Amino acid sequence: VSGAADIPTIGVFDSGFGGLTVLRALVSRMPQAHFAFLGDTARLPYGSKSRRTIARYAADSAQFLVREQGAEFLVIACNTASALALDAIQDAVPVPVLGVIEPGAAAAKAASRGGDVLVIATDATVQSHAYASACRAQALRALEKACPLLVPLVEEGWTDHPVTAEVIRIYLDELTQDAASKGLHPDTLVLGCTHYPLLRSAIERAVPTGVRVIDSADAAADAAVRLFGDGADRIAVDPAPESSLRCSSLRCFATDSVEKFERLGSRFLGCPVGKVELVDLGG
Amino acid sequence: VSGAADIPTIGVFDSGFGGLTVLRALVSRMPQAHFAFLGDTARLPYGSKSRRTIARYAADSAQFLVREQGAEFLVIACNTASALALDAIQDAVPVPVLGVIEPGAAAAKAASRGGDVLVIATDATVQSHAYASACRAQALRALEKACPLLVPLVEEGWTDHPVTAEVIRIYLDELTQDAASKGLHPDTLVLGCTHYPLLRSAIERAVPTGVRVIDSADAAADAAVRLFGDGADRIAVDPAPESSLRCSSLRCFATDSVEKFERLGSRFLGCPVGKVELVDLGG
Numbered sequence: 001v002s003g004a005a006d007i008p009t010i011g012v013f014d015s016g017f018g019g020l021t022v023l024r025a026l027v028s029r030m031p032q033a034h035f036a037f038l039g040d041t042a043r044l045p046y047g048s049k050s051r052r053t054i055a056r057y058a059a060d061s062a063q064f065l066v067r068e069q070g071a072e073f074l075v076i077a078c079n080t081a082s083a084l085a086l087d088a089i090q091d092a093v094p095v096p097v098l099g100v101i102e103p104g105a106a107a108a109k110a111a112s113r114g115g116d117v118l119v120i121a122t123d124a125t126v127q128s129h130a131y132a133s134a135c136r137a138q139a140l141r142a143l144e145k146a147c148p149l150l151v152p153l154v155e156e157g158w159t160d161h162p163v164t165a166e167v168i169r170i171y172l173d174e175l176t177q178d179a180a181s182k183g184l185h186p187d188t189l190v191l192g193c194t195h196y197p198l199l200r201s202a203i204e205r206a207v208p209t210g211v212r213v214i215d216s217a218d219a220a221a222d223a224a225v226r227l228f229g230d231g232a233d234r235i236a237v238d239p240a241p242e243s244s245l246r247c248s249s250l251r252c253f254a255t256d257s258v259e260k261f262e263r264l265g266s267r268f269l270g271c272p273v274g275k276v277e278l279v280d281l282g283g
Numbered sequence: 284v285s286g287a288a289d290i291p292t293i294g295v296f297d298s299g300f301g302g303l304t305v306l307r308a309l310v311s312r313m314p315q316a317h318f319a320f321l322g323d324t325a326r327l328p329y330g331s332k333s334r335r336t337i338a339r340y341a342a343d344s345a346q347f348l349v350r351e352q353g354a355e356f357l358v359i360a361c362n363t364a365s366a367l368a369l370d371a372i373q374d375a376v377p378v379p380v381l382g383v384i385e386p387g388a389a390a391a392k393a394a395s396r397g398g399d400v401l402v403i404a405t406d407a408t409v410q411s412h413a414y415a416s417a418c419r420a421q422a423l424r425a426l427e428k429a430c431p432l433l434v435p436l437v438e439e440g441w442t443d444h445p446v447t448a449e450v451i452r453i454y455l456d457e458l459t460q461d462a463a464s465k466g467l468h469p470d471t472l473v474l475g476c477t478h479y480p481l482l483r484s485a486i487e488r489a490v491p492t493g494v495r496v497i498d499s500a501d502a503a504a505d506a507a508v509r510l511f512g513d514g515a516d517r518i519a520v521d522p523a524p525e526s527s528l529r530c531s532s533l534r535c536f537a538t539d540s541v542e543k544f545e546r547l548g549s550r551f552l553g554c555p556v557g558k559v560e561l562v563d564l565g566g
Contacts, residue, residue, distance in 0.1 A: 053538075
């Protein structure tokens with residue numbers, strides 16, 4: 001079930017739909033590649049679960065993409081799985097695996113002048129302190145905050161809603177006050193969850209003046225191009241990405257309710273996801 | 284691992300913590316019984332998943348309580364599992380099984396004068412129309428509405444928060460306008476999710492004057508007393524329930540993160556849950 005012999009398949013994995021924002025960024029940069037996307041929707045959300053459980057679920061999912069779909073590269077389009085299970089996934093499959101945390105931290109490094117950055121993410125991502133570690137490796141100081149209501153608000157479709165604006169204001173006020181009390185002067189905010197790009201404009205309206213918003217989905221796609229793209233001489237890179245979304249080969253899989261995936265998925269991908277295939281990972 | 288020979292064990296099952304509101308109501312009525320509670324926290328929430336997936340998870344959980352913990356009765360303290368998987372659970376175990384939907388509808392029947400009732404619940408419960416069917420069997424007309432943000436708001440701890448009050452106002456406004464457009468004159472609102480009792484006072488402030496709020500957790504506990512209580516001559520029923528919570532024998536199990544369960548569980552149970560034991564259902 002792999003793609004044509006000379007065009008490799010990139011496997012993209014998320015616990016749900018959010019990773020489609022990463023897929024969108026990947027497709028716009030490498031429209032010639034074959035993509036296989038798996039949303040482990042029967043077991044979402046990962047963001048409230050433990051490292052052990054997330055690692056087990058993520059390894060199952062990665063093995064499906066490599067063994068069943070012939071993926072030659074994997075992008076973990078889920079901050080929680082990247083934060084808690086990147087090692088477990090790398091151990092589970094024999095192909096290169098790229099997470100979203102390191103690229104997000106590298107993009108924050110490129111954006112920040114002062115070196116103090118803020119990160120918003122799920123509970124599990126924050127508790128792992130994966131962003132703080134990745135930022136420290138880039139000589140950045142990072143302050144992380146869990147924003148558990150933002151994913152449900154996106155999934156309710158309230159992306160441009162006064163309640164969502166108020167929740168964002170509350171979370172960002174708490175975060176900036178905490179930063180001030182610690183003597184930090186942040187100039188960069190990392191969106192450390194693949195749902196958050198759908199709230200980007202609301203978040204940009206709520207951040208203090210002078211703070212740049214970094215999307216880890218875009219950062220991961222740029223890193224994927226460097227890792228899997230022209231350098232590998234097998235995947236052409238679009239010189240003018242994001243102009244329009246066209247994908248020559250995309251198969252989408254979900255572990256639950258393909259109808260819901262088809263309905264919500266297009267909101268994240270920015271175009272119809274097509275027919276979604278149901279898979280059973282035995283969970 | 285069953286209880287003492289002459290005191291039966293009641294198994295109580297939920298996808299997460301919300302069912303502890305049902306457990307609380309059960310313990311207050313039958314403090315002498317032995318209880319085994321399982322929260323399938325590794326696979327929560329059920330409310331956004333499909334019938335097939337929910338039935339599989341719920342049957343696993345029911346079998347654990349009966350086979351491993353010796354439960355002689357089961358209470359499905361989860362509206363979603365009761366709505367979508369009661370038959371599957373009854374097929375999976377050889378003991379009496381009580382859900383929360385029928386008792387909730389019966390309590391609505393007792394409370395409603397006009398016969399028009401409103402039900403708020405998760406997406407999956409509403410899409411199953413289990414409450415509408417159960418209410419129809421009681422000669423009630425029911426209008427159901429999914430309120431997917433309420434569970435995350437409770438889990439964020441925002442039970443007494445202006446954002447939560449506003450979300451409740453929006454949901455109930457939409458529901459009462461929908462009822463008016465259909466010519467209904469509701470006088471009763473059923474809380475069709477075991478998380479919602481923690482929002483009861485906020486919901487009571489938001490419902491139109493004259494609408495009574497019915498808690499399916501209380502209704503299910505009353506039904507359990509009739510089914511498993513003095514009638515069975517083996518479980519004493521407290522004549523003055525809810526005065527204080529004391530439980531002679533309670534074991535709590537979770538499929539993920541016992542720390543989170545211990546922290547959040549006491550908020551739902553109304554007293555410490557004690558040591559929570561981790562179980563692996565293979566999911």
